Amino acid sequence: MATSGRTARPRVAVAKFASCDGCQLTILDLEDQLLEIVSRFDIVEFPEATSRRSPGPYDIVFVEGSISAPEHIDQIKELRKQARVLVTIGACATAGGIQALRNWADHDAYRAAIYAHPEWIESLATATPVSEHVKVDAELRGCPIDPGQLLELLTAVLVGRRPQIRDEAVCRECKRKGIVCLVVAGGQACMGPVTTSGCNALCPTYDRGCFGCFGPRAGANAKSWSAELLKSGRPPEEVWGLFAGFTGYAEPFRSVITELGKSKG
Amino acid sequence: MITSPALSQAAAARQWFLAREDLGALVEAIRGTGRRVIGPTVREGAIVYDEIQTAADLPAGWRDVQSAGSYRLERASDERAFGYTVGPTSWKRFTFPPNLPIAKAHKATFGFEQPAPSVPPVAFLGVRACEIAALAIQDRVFLGGQFTDDDFRARRSAAFIVAVQCTTSSSTCFCTSMATGPEVRGGYDILLTEIDGGFVVQAGSPGGAAIVAKLPTRRPSHAEAGAAVDNVESVRTQMGEPLPMAGIGDRLKLQLDNLRWAQVAERCVECGNCTMSCPTCFCTSVIEQSDMDGKSSTTERQWDSCFDVAFAKVAGGDFRARPRDRYRQWLTHKFSTWWDQFGSSGCVGCGRCITWCPVRIDVREELAAIAPPIAPVEHPMAVEPVAASPGTYSIARLASVRPETEDTTTLSLTDLDPAFLEGRPGQFVMIALPAFPAVPISISRFRANAIDLTIRAVGQTSTALVNLHPGAKVGLRGPLGTFWPIQEAYGRHAVVVAGGVGLSPLHGLVDALVANHDRFESVSLFYGSRTPEDQLFRDDLAAWTASKAIDVVVTVDRAGPEWKGRVGVVTNLFDMISWDCTKVTAFVVGPERMMQASVQGLISKGVPTDRIHVSMERHMECGIGLCGHCQMAGRFVCEDGPVFRLNDLGDMFNREGI
Amino acid sequence: MHARAMDDYAAVIAMLNHTWFGAELSPETQERLARLGEIQDFEADEVILHEGDAAKEMGILISGRLALRTLVPERGPVTILSVEPGDIFGWSAVLADTQAQSTVVATESSQALVIEGIQLRAALKEDHALAASLYPRVLKAVARRLRATRLQLLDLFAR
Numbered sequence A: 001m002a003t004s005g006r007t008a009r010p011r012v013a014v015a016k017f018a019s020c021d022g023c024q025l026t027i028l029d030l031e032d033q034l035l036e037i038v039s040r041f042d043i044v045e046f047p048e049a050t051s052r053r054s055p056g057p058y059d060i061v062f063v064e065g066s067i068s069a070p071e072h073i074d075q076i077k078e079l080r081k082q083a084r085v086l087v088t089i090g091a092c093a094t095a096g097g098i099q100a101l102r103n104w105a106d107h108d109a110y111r112a113a114i115y116a117h118p119e120w121i122e123s124l125a126t127a128t129p130v131s132e133h134v135k136v137d138a139e140l141r142g143c144p145i146d147p148g149q150l151l152e153l154l155t156a157v158l159v160g161r162r163p164q165i166r167d168e169a170v171c172r173e174c175k176r177k178g179i180v181c182l183v184v185a186g187g188q189a190c191m192g193p194v195t196t197s198g199c200n201a202l203c204p205t206y207d208r209g210c211f212g213c214f215g216p217r218a219g220a221n222a223k224s225w226s227a228e229l230l231k232s233g234r235p236p237e238e239v240w241g242l243f244a245g246f247t248g249y250a251e252p253f254r255s256v257i258t259e260l261g262k263s264k265g
Numbered sequence B: 001m002i003t004s005p006a007l008s009q010a011a012a013a014r015q016w017f018l019a020r021e022d023l024g025a026l027v028e029a030i031r032g033t034g035r036r037v038i039g040p041t042v043r044e045g046a047i048v049y050d051e052i053q054t055a056a057d058l059p060a061g062w063r064d065v066q067s068a069g070s071y072r073l074e075r076a077s078d079e080r081a082f083g084y085t086v087g088p089t090s091w092k093r094f095t096f097p098p099n100l101p102i103a104k105a106h107k108a109t110f111g112f113e114q115p116a117p118s119v120p121p122v123a124f125l126g127v128r129a130c131e132i133a134a135l136a137i138q139d140r141v142f143l144g145g146q147f148t149d150d151d152f153r154a155r156r157s158a159a160f161i162v163a164v165q166c167t168t169s170s171s172t173c174f175c176t177s178m179a180t181g182p183e184v185r186g187g188y189d190i191l192l193t194e195i196d197g198g199f200v201v202q203a204g205s206p207g208g209a210a211i212v213a214k215l216p217t218r219r220p221s222h223a224e225a226g227a228a229v230d231n232v233e234s235v236r237t238q239m240g241e242p243l244p245m246a247g248i249g250d251r252l253k254l255q256l257d258n259l260r261w262a263q264v265a266e267r268c269v270e271c272g273n274c275t276m277s278c279p280t281c282f283c284t285s286v287i288e289q290s291d292m293d294g295k296s297s298t299t300e301r302q303w304d305s306c307f308d309v310a311f312a313k314v315a316g317g318d319f320r321a322r323p324r325d326r327y328r329q330w331l332t333h334k335f336s337t338w339w340d341q342f343g344s345s346g347c348v349g350c351g352r353c354i355t356w357c358p359v360r361i362d363v364r365e366e367l368a369a370i371a372p373p374i375a376p377v378e379h380p381m382a383v384e385p386v387a388a389s390p391g392t393y394s395i396a397r398l399a400s401v402r403p404e405t406e407d408t409t410t411l412s413l414t415d416l417d418p419a420f421l422e423g424r425p426g427q428f429v430m431i432a433l434p435a436f437p438a439v440p441i442s443i444s445r446f447r448a449n450a451i452d453l454t455i456r457a458v459g460q461t462s463t464a465l466v467n468l469h470p471g472a473k474v475g476l477r478g479p480l481g482t483f484w485p486i487q488e489a490y491g492r493h494a495v496v497v498a499g500g501v502g503l504s505p506l507h508g509l510v511d512a513l514v515a516n517h518d519r520f521e522s523v524s525l526f527y528g529s530r531t532p533e534d535q536l537f538r539d540d541l542a543a544w545t546a547s548k549a550i551d552v553v554v555t556v557d558r559a560g561p562e563w564k565g566r567v568g569v570v571t572n573l574f575d576m577i578s579w580d581c582t583k584v585t586a587f588v589v590g591p592e593r594m595m596q597a598s599v600q601g602l603i604s605k606g607v608p609t610d611r612i613h614v615s616m617e618r619h620m621e622c623g624i625g626l627c628g629h630c631q632m633a634g635r636f637v638c639e640d641g642p643v644f645r646l647n648d649l650g651d652m653f654n655r656e657g658i
Numbered sequence C: 001m002h003a004r005a006m007d008d009y010a011a012v013i014a015m016l017n018h019t020w021f022g023a024e025l026s027p028e029t030q031e032r033l034a035r036l037g038e039i040q041d042f043e044a045d046e047v048i049l050h051e052g053d054a055a056k057e058m059g060i061l062i063s064g065r066l067a068l069r070t071l072v073p074e075r076g077p078v079t080i081l082s083v084e085p086g087d088i089f090g091w092s093a094v095l096a097d098t099q100a101q102s103t104v105v106a107t108e109s110s111q112a113l114v115i116e117g118i119q120l121r122a123a124l125k126e127d128h129a130l131a132a133s134l135y136p137r138v139l140k141a142v143a144r145r146l147r148a149t150r151l152q153l154l155d156l157f158a159r
Helices: A022-028 A031-040 A070-082 A090-095 A098-104 A107-114 A147-159 A170-177 A222-231 A236-244 A253-264 B009-013 B020-032 B129-143 B150-157 B206-213 B222-239 B248-253 B260-267 B273-277 B323-342 B363-370 B460-466 B500-515 B538-547 B570-576 B592-604 B646-652 C009-017 C027-036 C117-126 C128-154
Strands: A011-016 A042-045 A058-064 A083-089 A138-140 B016-019 B036-043 B046-052 B062-067 B070-075 B099-106 B111-113 B122-127 B159-164 B190-195 B198-203 B284-290 B296-303 B394-403 B408-414 B428-433 B436-446 B451-456 B473-480 B493-499 B522-529 B551-556 B584-589 B612-615 B643-645 C002-004 C038-042 C047-049 C057-063 C066-072 C076-083 C103-106 C110-116
Touching: A011 A022, A022 A058, A022 A090, A022 A147, A031 A147, A058 A070, A058 A090, A070 A083, A083 A090, A083 A147, A090 A098, A090 A138, A098 A253, A138 A147, A147 B284, A170 B273, A170 B296, A222 A236, A222 A253, A222 B260, A236 A253, B016 B020, B020 B036, B020 B122, B020 B159, B020 B198, B020 B206, B046 B062, B046 B070, B046 B122, B122 B129, B129 B150, B129 B159, B129 B323, B150 B159, B190 B206, B190 B222, B198 B206, B198 B222, B248 B323, B248 B363, B260 B323, B260 B363, B284 B436, B323 B363, B408 B460, B408 B473, B428 B451, B428 B460, B436 B460, B436 B473, B436 B500, B451 B460, B451 B500, B493 B500, B493 B592, B500 B522, B500 B538, B500 B584, B500 B592, B500 B612, B522 B570, B538 B551, B551 B570, B570 B592, B570 C128, B584 B592, B592 B612, B592 C128, B612 B646, B643 B646, C009 C027, C009 C110, C027 C110, C027 C117, C027 C128, C057 C117, C076 C128, C110 C117, C117 C128
Parallel strands: A011 A042, A011 A058, A058 A083, A083 A138, B036 B122, B122 B159, B159 B190, B493 B522, B493 B584, B522 B551, B584 B612
Antiparallel strands: B016 B198, B036 B046, B062 B070, B099 B111, B099 B296, B190 B198, B284 B296, B394 B408, B394 B473, B408 B451, B428 B436, B428 B473, B436 B451, B612 B643, C002 C038, C038 C110, C047 C103, C057 C110, C066 C076, C066 C103
């Protein structure tokens, strides 16, 4: 079951595509457990932490970022070949991330608006999750990922079981924590009912409605929730933004956005 | 059951008056007895229950305005401390905490520690009539059955109840419909009724009387006593005509196919807020948290919800796969099958599920649309408290590991607690390893000093179990559940129908039938599996056949040319039954679809439905009727089953989404 | 295959009476079938009908066991159903110009009453009483098989 001794430490690589490195930083932020982690895992590739490079194969590859540039496609396929277990981390890698907003926009116009020399920029017209390109063994959601879920995944690897990562509404975490519902008592917009848990209701704890950065939970009734948000008097642009924000390219958020986009014109 | 010592009728009827400015004396007097006081306070735009230091923490001068999906606080025109109704918190947060560590396992010593609850004394201040009813329901759920929840018992016993009469109601309140209010009728240590200028106070227990004696009270005037009665009565008038709830349990049972379930499920976002806010919902799941060094792990129990998409999932599929199934499960449990299990309604009419539903579903509207009134039916209300028997772990040792098929393995366990050897065929155990959550596994065989568990490696725990080596330890709870009523086949044709891994819970029964074969008119085993390679217990099948005590007929769904036996579905085998089928007693286990086909086949041959016994499989986290996962209409499969008489299941057998 | 001339129709009728298929046929039909067919013995592994061949005969199994096999490319022959005593095989022969739907192999030494398709169809055409008695029985046997196939299709042991 568990690996024994230093020699059998799993070889771990951390790789990134289009992303802000925030999820990689979450790994480094596990200050209390870092020593424990490096004593049990052989971290051989980690651009955010070390310039040391080491070729595959790897036991575990953590992938951050979305597939956004032409060369990414071959790179992720090669990485998959080198990985026994491939884990995507963060909203970009699991759902396309904020970059995926361009999937509904005019790519060339975006590029021209942002870069001084758009002709130097080679990028794909869409930003897509890693799972659209290769098989993914596990996902850690969020922008950024939750350190607790990361630790659970690492621990589960050591113990030899499946990580216990629940897929339930953020509302469940609010209720267990005793947070008063921001929607019912505060009239705030919140993505909690359709978003998967794992953040321990971080934003609602600080009196902010959920931004949906962990993405849709299994069976999320996004259709009913968007209808309710509209019914409560929010303009379609606002509802569009709520669903599109971090994980809008993931179904069923994607269908809601497409539908709202049609009515928005 | 938790009940306070009785107070004489005269003492209970005695009333005092406490001025509003002296309310602090009550809080101080209670705190003076060493109790923390939990009560209402304003936080995050709502009146929640939290620790109270002084009377200044109470929500004096605040009122709540509630409707479906909406809750707002407003300043009231008076300074009443309890001029609101019920808020987002329910007392279950303190009797049944949302997160509770229930066990710790240590790998080195293979110890499963289940700490005895230690709960400091506490007082609940501001408990309403509907909430007292909810506490009584929790008592029945957690303490009224064969197995009890010690942590709940400790928390409930530690709580001193200061009840408050409602003097106003919200649009979401419907206690008068559920016959739980508005008047508080008992179940308190102290009762307050708020009137202009103060409170009419009554004691409900010697402890309550002792506190009241310390307060600066005087006898209320006739006008004050009268105002107290009128204020509560006005709430009843405010709420209007009660809903027609008579016979709602039976009415709902007739509406399981109503189209409205699908309609409401289209609106429902399955956030589970109704269940989390509900003062009686009790479903939980457990999660394992391991230390990184792998030496110890903690099992934590968490509030869960039957709206969770994975709530009723087992390895073979999901029994409540559609949102409509899950909504129906919740509503029918609250208002119908709760009666069957606990002798009361599961709803107290507090209205929290209406207020805190973000898509504004009103359970009263759904009930009226789905199950309009019909002639009322009387329900028995008899629940006898049974002595506690905690589901604690004992450690067993793995004696041997035998592969049965590609994915199924039989483990022989020895060094057992003697209780396991006294188990009966059909019963199951909860088996756990440190860091791995417990799973239910039926006992496939009883040996002199061992039991066998036959396990299909489909989940994390089962996979870890089948990879163990002889000598390894495992944690066991049990034996649990109902068993095969073998004596019901005496003098009759005993027919065992097994499909695939379903032979496992029947193995012990077959052993018993073979050993006592002369007590039966005949004994037969019909065993179907997908392919010859999927057959379990091949040596035992051969030994049974050789014994001549039982007629063993096996068939497979498909086979290669080397297979010379029967090919065809297991129901084809019934064609060979030549005897009088009214004299058959059948025992059936297999995947649910196979059981359904088999049961239909047996019935069409003339086997009476009260002579068919089946064993059901459901998701289980606790195995002792406390976690709510294995609920099947009005039954818990773990406690009321897994073995059921077919006609006891009624039309719940093989109904979609139950 | 070993065929025996059976002058003793009474013995054949007695055998038919012991079969699931034959027991409920009228005495006239039983006698007609006994005269139309012949009792045949098959050795273990003997192939009685080939999948795709013209469906030339129908049989009523009296003892033993037959396997209905179909050839699945890359998996070889797969037994999809076993025929147990009392049941029929080669029922397609009731219809003209049809092919055997599966290969029929004896998995152990077996005995059956076998009737030529051409003769059977001719008899059914001219003898309405025979048709009225036999068709429902064949239909029942086919319906039973259809029901079983449907259950197999559901894959009762699916995970």
